[in-house]
Amino acid sequence: MREAMAAAEVGDDVLDRDPTMRELELRVAGLVGATDALxxxxxxxxxxxxxxxHLDRGDAFLAPAGAHVLDNELGTAAWLAGGMPRPLAHDAGPGKVSPAAVRRAAAGGDGPYHALRTTLLCLENTHNAAGGTVTAPDEHAAVVAAARAAKLKVHLDGARLWHAAVALGVPPAALTVGVDTVQVCLSKGLGAPMGSVVAGSAEFVAHARRLRKMLGGGVRQGGVVAAAGLVALDRIDRLAEDHERARALAAGLRERGWQVSTPQTNIVLISVADLTGTLQRFEASGVRAVPMAGQVRLMTHADLTDADIATALERIGPVDAAAVRADGHRPPVRPGR
Known part of the structure; x- marks a missing residue:
């Protein structure tokens, strides 16, 4: 990947586009079934x-509870986009909302002047905070159809869409049918050092370029990082290894008494009574983890091997084991992305 970055053909992406960046954008657009991308x-x-x-100031938008756009983007949906977030309960399974829930939430309230105008549905696949849960094509299509019937636009946060596609054995475009826009990440599991791509119609991308410039996201010789993204896209199928290791990690934790559900992708969530104490114990034993929705989150990724999973399980130990051995701290297992 670094060799590709060093050898990249570059231009000025703020002015007349960078050729390697443009190659990346068009490739992603094709993968997600969009006309263009940025x-x-x-x-x-x-x-x-x-x-x-998508939003005018004061518009409400719907999203599954715990969605990244609601809880992990520091309020920019309201602060900069001017939208009023309305979280929807996961009534169709972890990370998922039903068509009926979308129809109810989009119905509005009392009269044209008192009720919020709901104009957008934001979906997330996989749903990070729910543990990397996957929405299948038929489930996605039904929810999008309900949104369309309610005259809502649809944006898909597909930061981990590659994981969903690999887990289901379908092309990424099968999971974007009917959406107006979709964002996909090049670093979540794919290993690029930075960058995402947002895709949609040609008209959307023309406007998005202006918005990106307003937000300070335009770059000059962007081909350097775009080259890493192109290499990352060649490695999508490798994500199946991460999923397999996540299942092995979860199974090993259950054998040691931890309360863990079987992961669908590469995110392992552990339910614990003492979140802070457990995180401190893991860190002391040389395993780095983060809190997520009141649980401990572990992730598998490209830098881990089967031996690393075995080492992590050995260090974590049974649920009632001591936090760290008397001979002190050990070097940490490499943290996940």
């Missing part, structure tokens, strides 16, 4: 650009 430095910026495009 690189952004981060997935949060890609999501924000889509919301700024």
């Amino acid at each position: 690189w952004t430095p981060s997935g949060s910026m890609g999501n924000l650009i889509a919301l700024m495009h």
